[in-house]
Amino acid sequence: MKKLLIFFLSIHTLCAFAQIERNNQSALTIEQIMQDPAQWIGTSPSGIEWSDNSDKIYFDWNPEKDTLASLYAYSLKGKKIEKVSPEEKRSLPGRSQNYNSTKTQKVFLRNGNIILKDLKTGTEKQLTNWLERVSSPYFVRNDQEIAFTKDNNLYTIHIASGLISQISNFVAGDERPEAGKSKQEQWLEQQQKELFVVLNEREAKNKARENRKKAEEPKEPSKIYTGKKRVSRLALSPSGDYLIYSLYQSANGAKSTSVTHHVTQSGYAEEHNARVKVGSPQGSSELGIFDIRNNQTVKVNTAQIPGLKDLPGYLSDYPDRMPKDSSEIKNRPVNITGPLWNPGEDLAVVVALSADNKDRWILLLDPATGKLELLDRQRDEAWIGGPGIGGWGFSTGDMGWMPDGKSLWFHSEESGYSHLYAVDIHSKKRTQLTSGQFEVSDAFLSKDQKHFYFTANKVHPGVSHFYRMPVGGGEPTQITSMEGGNEVTLSPDEKYLAIRHSTGNRPWELYVQENKAGASPTQLTHSTTTAFESYPWRMPEYITFTAADGATVHARLYRPASPEKQGPAVIFVHGAGYLQNAHKGWSSYFREYQFHNFLADNGYTVLDIDYRGSAGYGRDWRTGIYRHMGGLDLSDHVDGAKMLAEKYDVSPQRIGIYGGSYGGFITLMALFKQPGVFAAGAALRAVTDWAHYSHGYTSNILNTPAEDSLAYVQSSPIYFADGLKGALLMCHGMVDDNVQFQDIVRLSQRLIELGKENWELAVYPVEAHGFTEPSSWTDEYKRIFKLFEENLK
Structure with missing residues (x-):
């Protein structure tokens, strides 16, 4: 009977779907519009990158409807698109690219090894050849050395000599002191010293040898025991004198959920671990400093941050939980990320976010003392967020040093919209650089540091354009002109824009345009299929x-x-x-x-x-x-x-x-x-x-x-x-x-x-x-x- 009921229900559903199909008055069908988009619509270009000498635009594309997209390149000289050969693809820089201070060299990873490239000559030099992979290479010590991370420790490599030095010495677990001697052992040892001169002389010689050995050998970095915490974000100061690092502590007692998979290769139901639920204990991070010259750690005291005892406004709805006096209020926990090192001196900017999501502090950190100074505090009784600010995750990625090295630029929603601001690190004077009822995102400084480039929805909330503005503020100049969505990748020489553009009824295509207001963009790709284009899609x-x-x-x-x-x-x-x-x-x-x-x-x-x-x-x-x-x-x-x-x-x-x-x-x-x-x-x-x-x-x-x-x-x-x-x-x-x-x-x-x-x-x-x-x-x-x-x- 049960099987018969399922049969009739299935027949009923199929008949209902068939009736709906007969009622369809569209040239489209649901099967058609829900099929594999790569085969039906086409594959838009993505992953846009420029070559180092600005003569090629690389992008992922799939006009031939292959199983996977391939890497293509448009040549500005040849004015044509070609699929990139495997040999050329292998020669391209990998991720984690960083430039020296004059932008004449860059360092990157290829197959886990460090490559140094001279941008004037195009020549490359491989600095490591290891089976073990390294990460995050960048220039330090007046561009004479490159810092990188390997096995959760920081190293440097001297470019000219190739000498590799270990800077940090993080050790998992807790420090274990040597076992103490019993009173009986201590008494016998003291008796021997008192009775036999030869033992005292030998001990003195041994200590002298140890002291001489320590003086002659290079000083080993002090061990930093991390317990059960995980090391991350190792950042060496430009001078090479200080290392700032983060330690992440996983949450204790956080219960994970599980998801049951019923249709599996094995034929058995399988449980997969998944996320925790809201309100579960959360992990935390703390910042540490290693003073390399003095071979010692410096503590960052977060109690210096102002407003840690400020209570969230929603507590007024729970009067029984309101503290009776200030002595009952504890400091709110914070997570700190960074640093963003000053290019000219050993000062760093870090960002702190309260665990309750109500405050973001931008702080100046003196690595020699661990002292924090407030540069900007944004408080939101709802939660911190917005373009360039954070929200679900936060970082120092959307801020930077102004050309004078004495001011910092950053985003804030203080005006009600995400805009650019600058703050002097000495006077703490703050200047708003952009303003209006629109949002600014993806900001960065020009190569000569005379202008900002950014994306904003200034002309209409639903239209994004690319702008240039003097570094000190002023009226932004709109560079792009096509209405719709515009995602811009600026060429290294800043002469051209690679634009991924779309409209309300046309998917993304790739364009190129001179970096001038009013310049006409040229469409490079045509990605949609004939079948997709046969329907008159509504705007x-x-x-x-x-x-x-x-x-x-x-x-x-x-x-x-x-x-x-x-x-x-x-x-x-x-x-x-x-x-x-x-x-x-x-x-x-x-x-x-x-x-x-x-x-x-x-x-x-x-x-x-x-x-x-x-x-x-x-x-x-x-x-x-x-x-x-x-x-x-x-x-x-x-x-x-x-x-x-x-x-x-x-x-x-x-x-x-x-x-x-x-x-x-x-x-x-x-x-x-x-x-x-x-x-x-x-x-x-x-x-x-x-x-x-x-x-x-x-x-x-x-x-x-x-x-x-x-x-x-x-x-x-x-x-x-x-x-x-x-x-x-x-x-x-x-x-x-x-x-x-x-x-x-x-x-x-x-x-x-x-x-x-x-x-x-x-x-x-x-x-x-x-x-x-x-x-x-x-x-x-x-x-x-x-x-x-x-x-x-």
């Missing part, structure tokens, strides 16, 4: 609407050629939360973009919103979801539905919603908390309870469950499942190690216990968070289309 309409709280919301709109009066509509919710999708470039959601064209062909109006929490719109938009996911981010979609009904003649009773990951979460909240607004929703790989998601992401936005339970309860769909009214489809990969399968299983049990019947769950046994199999994509989107056809038509 999305870029619209704005006003949310209930007065905020301006940016969105993409797709409309049928002849919209039905009081017709159906679908709202798409992008994932990640902090991501921008209503931009004017090619979407990373390219399958969904095609599906939206398919829906529009079938009579649906489709809206794609950059809701509260999305990237590209500044600090207040980014943190608008703090302590309440499913608050303003959900109401933006409710307001979008209202706008569709009022402005685009959409029936308020015929609106659906769907999305994956964060988009799946919003879909659940929409159907649970806004009954009647959405007739149907498809929640894909959805977070159902934020207390079961990862720490790095969730603790920024909601703090931790034990510390801020109110935020988790009001933000998690599982608490609102009783409100389900519309038709709900849930789809989830069973081996998802990001939003784990347990999440959707727990919600399913909740819906069962609540007696809800208007929901279904489709599971995908071999899929993780990002689906890879075309068959899975096809099945999922056929189910989504069927959901909308049955409930919105």
Whole structure:
């Protein structure tokens, strides 16, 4: 009977899918748009790099639809593209490239060995030939030596002589003192010294020999015992006198989750370890200094950092946990990263981030004393983040020394948008270099250090352009001109731009342009297939609407050629939360973009919103979801539905919603908390309870469950499942190690216990968070289309 029931259910599903296919009014099919994108769309160029002499652009590409992409090169002289030969590919520099102070030499790794290249002559010199691999080579000591890391220790190699010196001596484990002698042994030894002169004379000679040997032999670096901590980020000062290092301590007692794989090569179910859950104990890092001249370590005292006792604002919601007096307040733990060494003197800049994500300090470090001085503090009662600043991870990568060596440039969201600032390390005077209601990212100094180059969405939140600006600030000059997405790689001689450009309906292609404002770009690649180009892909309409709280919301709109009066509509919710999708470039959601064209062909109006929490719109938009996911981010979609009904003649009773990951979460909240607004929703790989998601992401936005339970309860769909009214489809990969399968299983049990019947769950046994199999994509989107056809038509 059970087998017969499964047979009839399968026949019913197949028939339903077949009926949906017959109803399709589009030239596209779901099978077509969900197939392998390399075969159907084509492969855009990626991994753009210039040759050292700026005469070639190297990039990964696959115009021939091979199994894997290959390396290609465009010659500026020959003006043609050719596949790079294996011999030329082997001769190219590897990763970890660094330049000397005059940019006449560079050092890099090839096959794990150190290569020195003269950029004027193009000649190379291999400095090591080891089976063991090294990492992170860079110039030190007036460019006369190269520092590198091997086996968790730092070494230098003298370029002229080839002499290799070990600088650090890190030893795993704890120092073990020599075993002490018993009182009986000490008494006998003392008696011998008192009775026999010859023993005292021999001991004196032995000590003299040891002292002479120590004086004549090179001084061995002092052992630095690391216990159970892991050494990382070894950075030698330019003078070679100081070494700054990080020690990472893994969390104790952090319980990992596991993911069960049912479809395996062995035929047995297999358990795979995965991440910990939010609120679990976290690892920590500390900074250390090794004074090489004095052969001793210097302690960095983080208690010097101002504001360590400042309490987060959310504690006001828990008055019973507020300390009664300041003596009860402990210093908040911090993690420090860096250093960024001053090129002219032994001073370094480090960055500290509080473990509660509320503070970022930029600090000047004196390696001789371990003293820290504050250069800038950015505090955010939500969490630190934004372009060039950090958020989910932080570093010194988006800051640098100004040409005078006395000031530091960096990013800050103090104005509400990520902008460039400079601070004098002596006077502590700070200067804002860029300003306006736009975001600056990917900043760096020109070769002559007279200008900044950076990317910004100055003309429109959804358009990125490349700019040049005087190093002291001023009006930026826009260099790129094509509307859409522009990813620029500047040539080493700074005469040309390699531009990866896309539009809302055309994938990324490679262009080259002179580094001049107003110069015309030349398209180099043509990557899309004839089959893909045969369909007239819509350019999305870029619209704005006003949310209930007065905020301006940016969105993409797709409309049928002849919209039905009081017709159906679908709202798409992008994932990640902090991501921008209503931009004017090619979407990373390219399958969904095609599906939206398919829906529009079938009579649906489709809206794609950059809701509260999305990237590209500044600090207040980014943190608008703090302590309440499913608050303003959900109401933006409710307001979008209202706008569709009022402005685009959409029936308020015929609106659906769907999305994956964060988009799946919003879909659940929409159907649970806004009954009647959405007739149907498809929640894909959805977070159902934020207390079961990862720490790095969730603790920024909601703090931790034990510390801020109110935020988790009001933000998690599982608490609102009783409100389900519309038709709900849930789809989830069973081996998802990001939003784990347990999440959707727990919600399913909740819906069962609540007696809800208007929901279904489709599971995908071999899929993780990002689906890879075309068959899975096809099945999922056929189910989504069927959901909308049955409930919105």
